[in-house]
Amino acid sequence: MRNFNTKHIIKVAIFNILIINIYCTKEIHVQYQVNSAYIYESKAQKFKNKNEAEYISILYTGLYQKAIDPMELFQAQSVLYSIGDQNVAKEMLLSGYFNNPKIIIPSNAEMRNDIPSFITETYKRFYLRYPSEAEKVYFTNYIKNNPEVTVELIYTSFSTSDEYSFY
Amino acid sequence: MRRKEFIKKSTLTVGAGIVAPYILPSGRLFAKSGIEKAEHVVMVMFAGGVRQQESILGRYLEDSQGVSGVAGNIMPNLFNGNAPTKKIVYGQDIPGQTRGSDPIPRLLSDALANKGMTFNEVRAQSAGHYVGLNTLLTGSISTAQGLKTRPLSPTIFEYLRKHRGFKATDCWFVGNGIGNSTPLLNASTNENYGLNFGANMFIPPITFGSYGQNTLSNSKAYSNNELKPMYEMKNFLNNSFALENSRQTTIKNTDDERTHIKEFMRATYTKQSLGQISMPPAVSSTDAFNVAYSAEILKEFKPRMLAVNISEVDGCHSNFTGYLRSLHRADHITAWLYDYIQNNIPEMKDNTVFIVAPECGRNLNPNPILDENDWMAFDHSDANSLRVWSLMVGKNVPKVSVGSEGNPIGRLTDLVPTIADIFGVYDDVMNSGYIDPMAMSQFLRV
Incomplete structure (x- = not known):
């Protein structure tokens, strides 16, 4: 039978404690949440220009409620870069997005049922701010007086406007 | 109000109403200087660093690879001279024969050099592509020009839109790729001109x-x-956002022009899917693609000013045989574009000035890279890279050939003043303060 002396037992115990300390760590529970969106108080706070990738990603996510595929993003970004008038490029891009049935936008009936709420939501959706009184009045009257105006056209005007290109 | 005063004020008001819509963006009522020589200018920015020796001098392999008895012209549509008779590798491939042994047949009945003004030996202001392209479009020496930034000096498009009152769809830049600074060449950052006067671009x-x-x-x-x-x-x-001019991020067309461009794009995609885009007959390269779509733009918009950039000759950094092939093809597609205007766009036929010029030359001595034929490649950085030529043909262009190897005449920065001269705004452009002080219209050099 093998004899264990006290010294040997202490060495083994210290070794085990070290092993346990090195390899066993307390499990950290990570919980991801969505940050609150920052609402601009005024359009004057927007001074940085979105680059092509930012513009397309934000637009795509806003219209389809999912992230754009990286290859699709790269192609769209290159195409935007290849056209001199960015308004032309963006209007073409957007009309292509509207041609896709997977787009998630309110119906025209929903818009006309509650125009004030639609206007507020549209400003928040595209500009991350509330509309001013003048803006509310303009769009309320414009939608009421022009029955041919659709959600698609309003979304196109917002997402190709100057303000949408800035943050 | 007394009768006399009423008549005076109402006359002034009516007069201002008639005149106001014709005030140019520069603030002047009419373009100041001279008579317009032609209604359209098409400039081919040719083609990515071209040595005098293999282009206008027609030396083929003699001044590059140490081979004698093999001189000849491989750009028959642009220049005069017989083709080489030996070691032919720049043409089309024929199965079973040496690669490139069949030169592309000449497209034009007469070389462009015989139809107009040839500057045989011109000084480029830079041995690099981007500054060279800047020089061609701005008429400025562009020494402080950085990469991946818009030109610092106004481009010819901005001069013409501001001083000649051209609309955005009158001016087009057709680039060959989105790398480096190419897609930024349609407008400068100049505070007096800039994006508000920039050109459309594809x-x-x-x-x-x-x-x-x-x-x-x-x-x-x-x-x-x-x-x-x-x-x-x-x-x-x-209007509500009221973006200041200094924060503009794009050139702007009117609503009608935007609609026109979008309709053109949709129609072009459709034509493309049906295989109806006219292409140069013998080439299917990226440069040929670029030139073919330039032709589509010309046909649709009849722009006053279009500049197209081609660049495949730049393969000379590592492949001399490929360079010869690209040079031969660049000659072919440039001639095709000229021919397309003459035969397919009646509004521009006989009413266009067609300009061709490289943005820079290439070195005298080779680098050590050998290609499939064991021929050495050439970069562009020495004095030989500052040797280029320019060709101009069309309405009101005299038939003349000036300068020679030992007698250089003119500078690449001359081309912007020349175009300004063609459109009758020479003084405005020369007095802007941004043009190379040694530059002048080529019409004044001959």
């Missing part, structure tokens, strides 16, 4: 290539009735 290999097809060909065609309210709402939003 980069056809991207805009009308597979990326463009995948991204934009599915776009909806809205009717004008649908677009009108969209533009009205957008204009309200833009």
Whole structure:
């Protein structure tokens, strides 16, 4: 039978404690949440220009409620870069997005049922701010007086406007 | 109000109402200087660093590879001279024969050099591509010009839009790729000109290539009735945001011009899918693609000024045989574009000045890279890289050949003053303060 002396037992115990300390760590529970969106108080706070990738990603996510595929993003970004008038490029891009049935936008009936709420939501959706009184009045009257105006056209005007290109 | 005073004020008001719409963006009522020589200018920025020796001097392999008895002209549409008779590798491939042994047949009945003004030996202001392209478009020496930034000096498009009152769709830049600074060449950052006066631009290999097809060909065609309210709402939003000129990020067309461009793009995607885009007969390269879509733009918009950049000759950094082939093809597609204008665009035929010039030359001595024929390649950095030529043909262009190897005449910065001269705004452009002080119109050099 093998004899264990006290010294040997202490060495083994210290070794085990070290092993346990090195390899066993307390499990950290990570919980991801969505940050609150920052609402601009005024359009004057927007001074940085979105680059092509930012513009397309934000637009795509806003219209389809999912992230754009990286290859699709790269192609769209290159195409935007290849056209001199960015308004032309963006209007073409957007009309292509509207041609896709997977787009998630309110119906025209929903818009006309509650125009004030639609206007507020549209400003928040595209500009991350509330509309001013003048803006509310303009769009309320414009939608009421022009029955041919659709959600698609309003979304196109917002997402190709100057303000949408800035943050 | 007394009768006399009433008549005076009402006359002034009516007069101002008639005159106001014709005030140029520069603030002047009419363009100041001279008579317009032609209504259109097309400039081919040719083709990515071209040695005098293999182009205008027609030396083929003699001044590059140490081979004697093999001189000859491989650019028969642009220059005079017999083709080489030995070691032919720059042509088309024929199965079973040496690669490139069949030269592309000459497209034009007479070389462009015989039809107009040839500057045989011109000084380039830079041995690099981007500064060279800047020089061609700005008429400035561009020594402080950085990469991946817009030109610091105004481009010819901005001069023409500001001083000649051209609209955005009158001016086009057609680039060959989105790398480096190419897609920034349609407008400068100059505070007195800039994006508000910039040109429209397409980069056809991207805009009308597979990326463009995948991204934009599915776009909806809205009717004008649908677009009108969209533009009205957008204009309200833009007026409300009131973006200052210094923060503009794009050139701007009018609503009608935007609609026109979008219709053109949709029609072009359709033509493309049906295989109806006219292409140079013997070449299917990226440069040929670029030139073919330039022709589509010319046919649709009849622009006053279009500049197209081609660049495949730059393969000379590592492949001399490829360089010869590209040079031969660049000659072919440039001639095709000239011919297309003459035969397919009656509004521009006999009313266009056609300009061709390289942005820089290439070195006298080779680098050590050998190609498939054991021929050495050439970079561009020495004094030989500052040797180039220019060709100009068309309405009111005299038939003359000036300068020679030992007698250089003119500078690449001359081309912007020359175009300004063609459109009758020479003084405005020369007095802007941004043009190379040694530059002048080529019409004044002969």
